[in-house]
Amino acid sequence: MQELKERILREGKNLGGGILKVDGFINHQVDPALMDACGRRFAELFADVGATKILTAEISGIAPAVMTALHMGLPVVYARKSKPITMPDQVFLTLAPSHTKGRTVELIVSPEYLGPEQRVLIIDDFLASGQTIMGLVRLASAAGASLVGIGALIEKRFEGGRDLLAPLGVPIKALAVISDMRDDKILFED
16 A cells, blocks of 8 residues: 555655554554555455454554544454453453563453354454464464454564465465565565
């Protein structure tokens, strides 16, 4: 998606070590017009998968997931990173390493909102190593839900996440695919 690529080039910062800072429009401050355009594009890309629910991870995945859900007419469930007192005692829980946090985080979903009748589309901000998305896949699986697709705003192809997810046999779409971030550059796949 050209608009997203241009924004990454203009405002994103390559911090080295494979870290791309997009805090000014995705991860801390959110540009709603850009997220709306991204959500509309995801809705087009996944129009035929038969999704009934969108699943994402707290917190940076929420904006693109909500906008995708808006354009698809679906609810969004986001995996929490801590269990609130309002959540039932029995939950779906998995662990996933966080590249940007430098530690393992919990991903928790209430069985009230994810079950075997659901056809789940995962939407997240990044596809890098694929570990967070695999955590979401494990949550959907634990709920007995069917996975129908995976979408990410930005894929860092050089980190191998797509290879990890490919055996799942569902469509995997990224709106901006970065092939290289060496030497302070941000290079996109054509």
